[in-house]
Amino acid sequence: MAGGQERVAHLLRRLQRAACWCPSHSHTYSQVPEHAVLETTTDYAFEMAISNIRYGEGVTKEIGMDLQNMGARKVCVMTDKNLCKLPPVKMVLNSLAKNGINFQMYDNVRVEPTDQSFIDAISFAKKEGFDAYIAVGGGSVIDTCKAANLYASSPESEFLDYVNAPIGKGKAVTVPLKPLIAVPTTAGTGSETTGVAIFDYKELKVKTGIASRALKPTLGMIDPLHTLSMPERVVANTGFDVLCHALESYTALPYKMRSPCPSNPINRPAYQGSNPISDVWALHALRIVAKYLKRAIRDSEDHEARANMHLASGFAGIGFGNAGVHLCHGMSYPISGLVKNYKAKDYNVDHSLVVKSATWTFGGAHITSSVCFHGTNAP
Numbered sequence: 412m413a414g415g416q417e418r419v420a421h422l423l424r425r426l427q428r429a430a431c432w433c434p435s436h437s438h439t440y441s442q443v444p445e446h447a448v449l450e451t452t453t454d455y456a457f458e459m460a461i462s463n464i465r466y467g468e469g470v471t472k473e474i475g476m477d478l479q480n481m482g483a484r485k486v487c488v489m490t491d492k493n494l495c496k497l498p499p500v501k502m503v504l505n506s507l508a509k510n511g512i513n514f515q516m517y518d519n520v521r522v523e524p525t526d527q528s529f530i531d532a533i534s535f536a537k538k539e540g541f542d543a544y545i546a547v548g549g550g551s552v553i554d555t556c557k558a559a560n561l562y563a564s565s566p567e568s569e570f571l572d573y574v575n576a577p578i579g580k581g582k583a584v585t586v587p588l589k590p591l592i593a594v595p596t597t598a599g600t601g602s603e604t605t606g607v608a609i610f611d612y613k614e615l616k617v618k619t620g621i622a623s624r625a626l627k628p629t630l631g632m633i634d635p636l637h638t639l640s641m642p643e644r645v646v647a648n649t650g651f652d653v654l655c656h657a658l659e660s661y662t663a664l665p666y667k668m669r670s671p672c673p674s675n676p677i678n679r680p681a682y683q684g685s686n687p688i689s690d691v692w693a694l695h696a697l698r699i700v701a702k703y704l705k706r707a708i709r710d711s712e713d714h715e716a717r718a719n720m721h722l723a724s725g726f727a728g729i730g731f732g733n734a735g736v737h738l739c740h741g742m743s744y745p746i747s748g749l750v751k752n753y754k755a756k757d758y759n760v761d762h763s764l765v766v767k768s769a770t771w772t773f774g775g776a777h778i779t780s781s782v783c784f785h786g787t788n789a790p
Contacts, residue, residue: 601728
């Protein structure tokens with residue numbers, strides 16, 4: 412009997428030292444020996460993160476039903492002073508009223524947000540305690556709403572905690588956020604698909620932002636009807652934004668060349684470098700821009716062109732929202748912080764909007780444009 416016990420004990424000790432453990436009963440199971448894991452200074456993986464997307468003329472009327480389905484009881488509707496007078500906001504409010512959704516409006520979003528305009532929206536969100544958000548507008552509105560949702564969900568955090576380093580601390584977002592539905596009204600920023608919120612940091616006169624997959628909207632409601640109210644120069648400027656997003660994400664440093672390799676996947680950045688999936692979306696966006704941008708600028712009644720540019724904006728957003736952008740956007744950030752006097756045509760705001768000036772040879776024509784990332788539909 413003693414000899415049998417010794418043999419069993421010996422067998423158990425041998426099993427304990429083995430590399431392969433039982434996956435059902437062991438907490439230290441390893442499929443391969445540890446020495447097989449490659450040590451690398453550059454990253455070896457990329458991760459795709461996008462919002463759910465709903466596309467179609469008139470889908471905005473469904474937004475009240477979506478919030479009912481989510482069980483939302485107190486909803487924040489964010490927009491700006493110009494858009495609150497235009498059809499996109501009215502369509503959203505009609506849907507909320509029809510479906511009995513309790514909401515409050517915040518229409519003080521600044522076109523081209525600053526740290527202070529973000530903080531004002533955050534204060535409003537914290538005070539009211541919303542359980543869902545709707546952003547109706549261009550990238551300025553959507554980005555402001557992302558920030559409000561983040562800091563209202565993390566009320567003890569300081570503003571610079573989540574702001575990108577080196578200006579902020581660049582902390583990872585680990586708190587759960589409330590549902591956010593983004594209703595883009597311009598065909599440019601693609602903010603309805605991304606986890607990035609951009610703003611001007613006034614103290615240093617530069618642009619920076621907050622970047623985390625946790626920020627991405629729950630649902631991007633891409634309704635082409637909303638682009639019909641965009642003036643000509645807004646269509647041109649936001650269209651060039653689509654072009655820049657697609658070109659820059661496609662030509663970004665490949666993800667395998669980015670360093671350092673994150674020690675934890677939560678630290679893998681939102682902007683990871685060009686990758687095979689982002690490339691697909693970027694190239695498709697470029698094809699649409701080549702076919703439809705000039706038509707969308709020249710004829711406000713060309714519904715096909717404007718609808719396709721609205722879709723291209725989302726496509727490019729998926730591309731750059733995961734691959735990132737580079738030189739063009741990088742140069743624009745210090746420039747935009749220094750411009751004080753220029754007022755972009757067709758933008759009804761009381762401050763400068765220039766982010767970058769670009770001259771492109773596009774479809775046989777030379778086109779010069781002052782590109783504004785966070786457009787508005789203001790007439």
